[in-house]
Amino acid sequence: MATTEEGKTVFDVEAANVLSKELRDVFASGKTRSYEWRISQLKSIVKMCDEHEEDIADALRQDLSKPQLESIVYELTMVKNSCTLAIKELKHWMMPEKAKTSLTTFPSSAEIMSEPLGVVLIISAWNYPFLYVHRKVLNFIAFIVHAITTSLISLFLVLSLDPLVAAIAAGNAMVLKPSELAPASSSLLAKLLPKYLDCCSIKVVEGAVSETCALLEQKWDKIFYTGNGRVGRIVMAAAAKYLTPVVLELGGKSPVVVDSDIDIQVATRRIIVGKWGCNNGQACISPDYIITTKDCAEKLVDSLKKELEAFYGKNPLESKDLSRIVNSDHYARLTNLLDEDKVSGKIVYGGERNEANLRIAPTILLGVPQNSLIMKEEIFGPLLPILTVSKIEDSFDIINSGTKPLAAYLFTNNKKLKQQFLMSVSAGGVVINDTALHLTVHSLPFGGVGESGMGSYHGKFSFDAFTHKKAVVYRSFVGDASVRYPPYTRGKLRLMRALITGNVWTILRALLGWS
Amino acid sequence: MEGLEGTLAELRDTFRSGRTRSVAWRKSQLRGMIEFVQDNEERIFQALDQDVGKHPVEAYRDEVGVVAKSAKLSLSCVEKWMAPRKGDLPLVFFPASAQVMPEPFGVVLIMGSWNFPISLTLDPLIAAISAGNAVVLKPSELSPTCSSFLAENIPKYLDPKSIKVIEGGIDVCEQLLQQKWDKIFFTGSQRVGRIVMTAAAQHLTPVTLELGGKSPAIMDSSSNPTNMKVIAKRIVGAKWGSCSGQACIAIDYLLVEERFASDLIDLLAKTIKQFYGENPRESKSYCKIVNKNNFKRLLDLLKDPLVEASVAYGGSVDEEKMYIEPTILLNPPLDSQIMTEEIFGPLLPIITLDDIYESIDFISSRPKPLAIYAFTRDEKFKKQILSRTSSGSVTFNDTLLQFLCDSLPFGGVGQSGFGRYHGKYSFDTFSHEKAILQRGFFPELEPRYPPWNSFKLHFIKLAYAFNYIGLILLLLGLKK
Numbered sequence: 001m002a003t004t005e006e007g008k009t010v011f012d013v014e015a016a017n018v019l020s021k022e023l024r025d026v027f028a029s030g031k032t033r034s035y036e037w038r039i040s041q042l043k044s045i046v047k048m049c050d051e052h053e054e055d056i057a058d059a060l061r062q063d064l065s066k067p068q069l070e071s072i073v074y075e076l077t078m079v080k081n082s083c084t085l086a087i088k089e090l091k092h093w094m095m096p097e098k099a100k101t102s103l104t105t106f107p108s109s110a111e112i113m114s115e116p117l118g119v120v121l122i123i124s125a126w127n128y129p130f131l132y133v134h135r136k137v138l139n140f141i142a143f144i145v146h147a148i149t150t151s152l153i154s155l156f157l158v159l160s161l162d163p164l165v166a167a168i169a170a171g172n173a174m175v176l177k178p179s180e181l182a183p184a185s186s187s188l189l190a191k192l193l194p195k196y197l198d199c200c201s202i203k204v205v206e207g208a209v210s211e212t213c214a215l216l217e218q219k220w221d222k223i224f225y226t227g228n229g230r231v232g233r234i235v236m237a238a239a240a241k242y243l244t245p246v247v248l249e250l251g252g253k254s255p256v257v258v259d260s261d262i263d264i265q266v267a268t269r270r271i272i273v274g275k276w277g278c279n280n281g282q283a284c285i286s287p288d289y290i291i292t293t294k295d296c297a298e299k300l301v302d303s304l305k306k307e308l309e310a311f312y313g314k315n316p317l318e319s320k321d322l323s324r325i326v327n328s329d330h331y332a333r334l335t336n337l338l339d340e341d342k343v344s345g346k347i348v349y350g351g352e353r354n355e356a357n358l359r360i361a362p363t364i365l366l367g368v369p370q371n372s373l374i375m376k377e378e379i380f381g382p383l384l385p386i387l388t389v390s391k392i393e394d395s396f397d398i399i400n401s402g403t404k405p406l407a408a409y410l411f412t413n414n415k416k417l418k419q420q421f422l423m424s425v426s427a428g429g430v431v432i433n434d435t436a437l438h439l440t441v442h443s444l445p446f447g448g449v450g451e452s453g454m455g456s457y458h459g460k461f462s463f464d465a466f467t468h469k470k471a472v473v474y475r476s477f478v479g480d481a482s483v484r485y486p487p488y489t490r491g492k493l494r495l496m497r498a499l500i501t502g503n504v505w506t507i508l509r510a511l512l513g514w515s
Numbered sequence: 516m517e518g519l520e521g522t523l524a525e526l527r528d529t530f531r532s533g534r535t536r537s538v539a540w541r542k543s544q545l546r547g548m549i550e551f552v553q554d555n556e557e558r559i560f561q562a563l564d565q566d567v568g569k570h571p572v573e574a575y576r577d578e579v580g581v582v583a584k585s586a587k588l589s590l591s592c593v594e595k596w597m598a599p600r601k602g603d604l605p606l607v608f609f610p611a612s613a614q615v616m617p618e619p620f621g622v623v624l625i626m627g628s629w630n631f632p633i634s635l636t637l638d639p640l641i642a643a644i645s646a647g648n649a650v651v652l653k654p655s656e657l658s659p660t661c662s663s664f665l666a667e668n669i670p671k672y673l674d675p676k677s678i679k680v681i682e683g684g685i686d687v688c689e690q691l692l693q694q695k696w697d698k699i700f701f702t703g704s705q706r707v708g709r710i711v712m713t714a715a716a717q718h719l720t721p722v723t724l725e726l727g728g729k730s731p732a733i734m735d736s737s738s739n740p741t742n743m744k745v746i747a748k749r750i751v752g753a754k755w756g757s758c759s760g761q762a763c764i765a766i767d768y769l770l771v772e773e774r775f776a777s778d779l780i781d782l783l784a785k786t787i788k789q790f791y792g793e794n795p796r797e798s799k800s801y802c803k804i805v806n807k808n809n810f811k812r813l814l815d816l817l818k819d820p821l822v823e824a825s826v827a828y829g830g831s832v833d834e835e836k837m838y839i840e841p842t843i844l845l846n847p848p849l850d851s852q853i854m855t856e857e858i859f860g861p862l863l864p865i866i867t868l869d870d871i872y873e874s875i876d877f878i879s880s881r882p883k884p885l886a887i888y889a890f891t892r893d894e895k896f897k898k899q900i901l902s903r904t905s906s907g908s909v910t911f912n913d914t915l916l917q918f919l920c921d922s923l924p925f926g927g928v929g930q931s932g933f934g935r936y937h938g939k940y941s942f943d944t945f946s947h948e949k950a951i952l953q954r955g956f957f958p959e960l961e962p963r964y965p966p967w968n969s970f971k972l973h974f975i976k977l978a979y980a981f982n983y984i985g986l987i988l989l990l991l992g993l994k995k
Binding site for chain 2: 028030033067068069072077078080081084099100101102104105108110112113115117118221229232233234236237239240241243245248250262263266267269272273277311312313319321400413418422423424426427428429430431432433434437438440441442443444445446449450451453454455456468469470471472473474475476477480484485486487488489490492493496497500501502
């Protein structure tokens with residue numbers, strides 16, 4: 001561990017090396033593999049969430065001005081639910097799965113055994129400005145890049161702890177690197193986790209770029225990263241050096257297609273709560289933009305205005321039920337999107353801002369050009385552009401012309417449209433007639449595809465994400481077919497053919513010389 | 516490069532048109548694959564003989580037979596595999612439905628290897644087809660006869676608009692890796708695996724890496740003489756009987772207790788003669804080394820004087836015929852190259868231990884291999900091997916069979932790779948599992964929506980905990 005000039009210890013490559021070695025020794029001891037250890041850690045997480053509910057909510061309020069309900073519901077309850085499910089199902093998940101064997105390998109038996117991967121790294125959103133690599137060149141726009149490359153701080157606790165729960169359930173030792181964008185929450189976690197969990201097997205490393213880079217130089221058995229695509233590439237390239245498998249939970253522009261002939265009020269409310277009701281649009285599965293027909297657009301805008309006012313009042317900048325923007329970089333990025341010439345005249349609702357408090361009101365834009373900035377990058381904020389098309393089916397081409405999103409939403413009562421949507425739009429997950437809820441369904445894998453990521457978790461998928469499924473075959477010495485061994489002859493070829501099919505009649509015929 | 520980009524653009528258009536997604540297309544391609552291997556069996560045998568000197572029995576067992584079996588299984592199961600799977604939904608979501616729907620990734624790249632140039636290209640191809648993808652197949656240039664055979668004949672049996680074979684060497688590989696793929700499936704060495712994954716990272720392309728490693732065999736004392744003969748056959752078969760040791764799941768080295776070593780070597784020597792005759796160089800059942808580079812690499816492993824001194828059997832070579840005699844070494848130094856790198860050839864080091872239980876630490880202190888083979892009847896030892904070592908697979912009292920079991924995932928862990936295939940795992944490897952949640956507009960749960968208050972907080976807490984009784988009590992005003 002190096003020391004800075006002020007005498008503070010710095011977490012550098014050497015420190016990361018020592019840490020990783022420590023964890024390897026602990027893992028090698030077998031401690032984390034036992035059922036008892038896993039259950040005790042999971043129960044402790046639940047205890048920690050219960051005993052420090054207020055502290056956690058306070059930290060999230062400090063970092064994000066997150067409304068208490070969102071903190072407690074979306075964050076704490078989701079984490080506790082993951083633990084409860086794991087505690088209930090762990091015995092079953094850990095059991096080897098019997099595998100069928102065929103006549104080809106008779107007599108034999110086989111099973112698939114779940115084992116932990118070993119020592120894993122969980123990174124929950126990380127800031128990697130170009131500054132680090134192209135220091136001289138991009139210094140002056142570093143803060144913009146900084147803003148663009150920062151990402152997921154929305155569901156801070158969930159995104160740090162849910163993967164932790166997964167790794168524990170699978171029996172690994174681990175390092176958690178929480179997001180530095182939520183400093184109060186990050187240091188609270190760094191304080192609480194060692195108190196409640198086995199601090200020899202579960203380490204928390206706080207920090208930003210240099211600490212994460214130091215960690216990425218080490219060899220891990222798995223890396224689980226939540227964040228954006230730019231950094232996802234860096235993580236995967238670092239993992240490639242050690243052939244480390246990765247799960248990348250990234251983002252994208254999650255579209256909402258709104259059809260006609262639907263209950264527009266219900267649809268609007270569900271869109272609002274998915275967009276602004278979850279960290280004010282700063283979430284990976286927030287509806288990013290809407291596509292609807294020209295005929296429906298006006299009605300939709302009116303409904304959105306009405307419901308937004310019902311939820312957040314006439315002065316949403318003052319509403320306690322809306323999170324603020326995480327930091328000034330993001331604030332600058334979002335106001336930049338609004339101030340672009342092509343777009344500034346398209347605001348039909350909202351647009352108010354308060355720089356001192358880092359607040360932007362829920363803002364709706366209608367008819368922005370597809371080549372505007374706001375339609376090119378993931379918004380990750382309280383701005384909602386609405387695009388219009390003549391026929392609703394045209395929306396699919398628009399969606400498919402971009403990269404595959406993490407989520408795609410469709411509001412419709414038309415079965416045929418729904419089928420078409422499911423078949424032609426590829427996304428991590430799809431919800432029909434609602435938004436964001438699939439996040440809470442444990443029987444559904446949660447993850448992206450293409451630019452929105454690879455791998456998935458939640459429920460048993462979490463356990464599987466951190467597990468190696470080892471194939472085991474049991475054989476005896478009885479039944480040794482000489483056909484397997486050299487010297488090879490044409491006769492053996494005939495029998496070999498039959499054996500490989502695994503079909504009893506074919507084998508019999510071959511044995512009797514009838515084929 | 517332009518030709519390649521044009522090819523890729525064509526495949527993207529084809530995929531976008533939805534052509535590869537229909538059941539009919541997938542089944543027709545799978546049938547085409549079966550026809551391909553059946554019609555061309557003799558020519559495939561000849562190509563394999565040309566490239567690696569493989570006998571038709573080995574060629575059928577490891578290549579043609581595998582492909583035919585895989586295609587037939589996929590043909591009979593593909594519709595079932597394609598069907599969306601229902602997911603459980605808690606009552607609180609009612610009415611709603613949850614499903615997982617597999618969908619193809621898109622345009623995928625499959626890079627095959629030279630030791631099983633037919634099965635290690637076509638088996639992944641079958642996987643990609645059954646999952647509905649468009650494919651570029653890049654066979655290994657180190658098996659040129661098979662590569663050009665595939666390039667010439669695949670278009671005659673499979674849809675040339677959706678499946679392309681691209682031949683070439685390192686420069687072509689580099690160009691391919693610069694493109695954006697929706698998935699890359701690579702079989703080969705760890706060194707190239709790193710290059711593939713690094714290239715894939717630039718486009719966030721998911722990869723499956725089927726690599727190798729040093730797959731050990733362990734033999735303890737719990738076998739009687741009759742079984743010993745069978746064990747010896749299985750060891751010889753797994754080392755030299757599969758492409759002369761040039762196979763990812765070949766036994767790399769053997770661990771045995773000191774007191775059994777010399778008897779074992781005698782028995783192995785006897786078995787080798789039984790299989791390959793007095794002069795294996797003349798045996799048609801014995802493969803050659805694939806090329807001069809690998810030949811030289813293997814000879815270099817023996818150059819170390821301490822390694823050379825440990826040769827207990829064999830050791831003769833014939834460069835013209837690319838032949839290396841089945842060779843057994845006894846206790847070469849553990850830090851020599853032959854004991855630190857994957858051998859991938861007909862050299863078998865035997866390492867002796869005082870107690871066979873030491874083999875567990877020996878293996879677990881080294882990179883995780885693709886396979887572990889353990890000849891033992893000691894149940895306690897088996898359990899220890901399973902729980903204290905990690906590998907792609909473990910096979911007790913036999914070798915190589917895990918490859919033939921369609922219900923078992925075939926793949927590595929750690930340095931031996933990640934991802935898996937065979938059977939349904941093949942389909943899954945080339946599919947994205949899309950989560951689908953469907954709801955109606957009715958009923959509406961008011962507590963979902965702002966403005967927030969403590970009632971709503973309480974409600975949602977109970978809902979998340981699936982505490983239905985609590986919810987009812989709350990709604991009836993009976994819960995504080």
